Amino acid sequence: MKSSHLYRFILGWIAIFAIISSSNAMAATATKIRIGSQPVNALDPHFIASIADILVTEQMYHHLTFIDPSNNPVSDLALSWESPDGKVWTFTLDDGPVFSNGTPVTAKDVVFSYNRLRDPKIGAPTVKLYENVSEITALDDHTVRFTLNQPNPDFPSDAGDFHACVIPDGTKNPGKAHIGSGPYMIKSYFPEDRLILKKNPHFKGKVNLDEIHFIFSPDIGGQIEALRGGELDFVGGLTTEFAETIKNASNTKLLLNSAxxxxxxxxxxxxxxxxxxxxxxxxxxxxxxxxxxxxxxxxxxxxxxxxxxxxxxxxxxxxxxxxxxxxxxxxxxxxxxxxxxxxxxxxxxxxxxxxxxxxxxxxxxxxxxxxxxxxxxxxxxxxxxxxxxxxxxxxxxxxxxxxxxxxxxxxxxxxxxxxxxxxxxxxxxxxxxxxxxxxxxxxxxxxxxxxxxxxxxxxxxxxxxxxxxxxKAVVGVSKNLNGVELPSDWARTRFWNASITR
Structure with a gap:
């Protein structure tokens, strides 16, 4: 019985290594990190559900707000927000972000995105979350007003839900278009083994990585061995046993946060x-x-x-x-x-x-x-x-x-x-x-x-x-990976400021 388990484990690790080696050969000269991941289930950002879905989309899109490691809403696309009564919320947008298709992000894109998120005919999981919203108005190119039916003291947090990705006004099929204003965009996607992101050429902030490779495998044990072997740079959702393994390895480290x-x-x-x-x-x-x-x-x-x-x-x-x-x-x-x-x-x-x-x-x-x-x-x-x-x-x-x-x-x-x-x-x-x-x-x-x-x-x-x-949120990373801040929901980890030395 033990031999059978060992045999399957070795085969799983060999399969992961083969996928990683193929990925390495495709981008041998790129500055990249490699993420151990379950397969992606959805790429329409308004319908994502799994950890893998969220982890990928967080590299590609802005939200109005983002939820920081202390569980508070902070600026993302919106620089500031205010409300006199909890019913009318006004968000002032950053005028810098540009979509991966070269189009500047405006208030009209925010209106379109959040209307889609709350439309029962579209049927996104956020319909209930935003049912209190009665109207969304673009006051100018960089100001958006949300009018609610009833007060909501937590609306800035709701605006930062992981589904609430801002996409271009009029996008017909977001699951195929994949147009966001984050630092990365899809380069290639092979549903059975990997998804590769590349830089968004229109992103105005500093980006250290050329590519992010999501290597798909359901075998977390194989992912851990690949991390220890230097073939992966990030593996999330560790058990205590795996956390101890990563903690004791010379070339890996743990990131933790309350959650x-x-x-x-x-x-x-x-x-x-x-x-x-x-x-x-x-x-x-x-x-x-x-x-x-x-x-x-x-x-x-x-x-x-x-x-x-x-x-x-x-x-x-x-x-x-x-x-x-x-x-x-x-x-x-x-x-x-x-x-x-x-x-x-x-x-x-x-x-x-x-x-x-x-x-x-x-x-x-x-x-x-x-x-x-x-x-x-x-x-x-x-x-x-x-x-x-x-x-x-x-x-x-x-x-x-x-x-x-x-x-x-x-x-x-x-x-x-x-x-x-x-x-x-x-x-x-x-x-x-x-x-x-x-x-x-x-x-x-x-x-x-x-x-x-x-x-x-x-x-x-x-x-x-x-x-x-x-x-607790706990992930294992290469000791050479820097600039990664772990949120309370590790699936929302962003690699926007990440860097790595080989």
Whole structure:
């Protein structure tokens, strides 16, 4: 058995090395960095979802604002913003950025981009996020006004959502056009093995790198070996074991930051599915030992939070501090009440990425203690985020990755309200929906905090997810790579100021 695993590992590493060698031969004289990555799923920036999608688009596009390593909105395309009442927000734009097609960026491009992001007919995941926007107006070439239906104190953060990439006015097919105003643009794309970015010749800032090579492989172990061997320069989302390996190697180093990154075990809760019964959901929660999952999967690089909400400790006072409760006997009793006294069998879909399979394995063992049999179905990440029956939005139980967001309400609007576009649980709760609406427009911090705590209480009591832990952002890089600042969501890492010595 061990020989079989070793054989597959060696074959995986050889495949990565072959891809990298091919990439090196294509650009032997270029100053470049090589990123270990899962395959890209989407290149329309308004529809990106996976870590790989985000990591690529962050090199190509501006947003109005960007979320800094401390989770605050800072200038990106917008130099400044103001609002007298939280309802009318005016952004003043930098007059320097130019798209990769040579066209200067103007307020009209911002209006077009954000209108597309909020258009239900287009159907981007941000429709819910921007539904409070009633009108977007270009006051002149470099001033944009957003008029909201109701106040939103966090709108500058919302404007910096990773989907909110500014594209040229009138772009018909952004997924094929790939026109941004960031420092890089697509040179070539081979879906099975790599994507190569080159300099945007119209970018006015200093750019040290000629190219960025994204080398696709689902084998994180192979990526780590390639990093140690000097064939990659950046690998993200490390487990504790891999982090120790990188920390102890002579030619690599770690970058870390606090984050609200987390995995969600979602339980599909609409009619006809076993977790539609709140007693089943509660039983699975009561049988989950969060700290044991951390100890097995990510010791020293994660914290528990309150167990069943996406609002982690990184949100400080907005986070409801409450330790998850375990009670195996009560869990068994609840299952019996729900009609599963003799046991329950469920299928858990696990994407082949990072911590997912270890989490699934530990959780499966924990569930066996209350008579629940968990069948783990491992599928590629691109299949998990695809359209099939085992995809994240269709499967009964799945494990989904969530990056850091600037505000907790973003998670709620995307995946927890009844009409959330990424509601993998299909859970509906009228009281929860109403509170989400209230927290989104409340201008007073003390009242907003109270509402956030009520929302988390509902999720703890009857919500549709288990959050095993909140992890630190940790990536491994070559010791020769400099100028990279790690955001709280490492998928949003920008290499705009990166440099490397060989």
């Amino acid at each position: 609200n990154m987390h995995w969600v075990i979602h339980m599909r809760s609409d009619a006809g599915h076993v977790a539609a019964d709140s007693r089943v959901r509660k039983a699975l929660k009561l049988a989950t030992d969060h700290q044991s999952i951390i100890n097995a999967v990510r010791p020293g690089l994660a914290s528990v939070g309150n167990g069943f909400s996406p609002v982690g400790p990184a949100f400080a006072g907005l986070h409801l501090v409450e330790k998850p409760v375990m009670d195996l006997e009560k869990a068994k009793a609840l299952l019996a009440e729900a009609g599963f006294a003799k046991g329950l069998t469920i299928d858990l879909v696990a994407q082949n990425q990072l911590d997912v399979i270890p989490i699934a394995t530990v959780w499966k063992e924990q569930m066996s203690k209350i008579g629940v049999t968990v069948n783990i179905q491992v599928i590629p990440t691109d299949v998990y985020y695809g359209e099939g029956e085992n995809s994240w939005l269709k499967c009964d139980f799945g494990i989904t990755d969530w990056g850091s967001r600037a505000t907790p309400v973003t998670y709620f609007n995307l995946a927890y309200v009844s009409d959330g576009p990424w509601s993998s649980s299909h859970w509906k709760d009228a009281e929860f929906d109403d509170l989400v609406h209230q927290v989104g427009i409340e201008m007073k911090l003390d009242k907003r905090t109270e509402l956030y705590h009520k929302l988390q209480r509902i999720l703890i009591d009857r919500g549709p997810v288990i959050v095993p832990y909140f992890e």
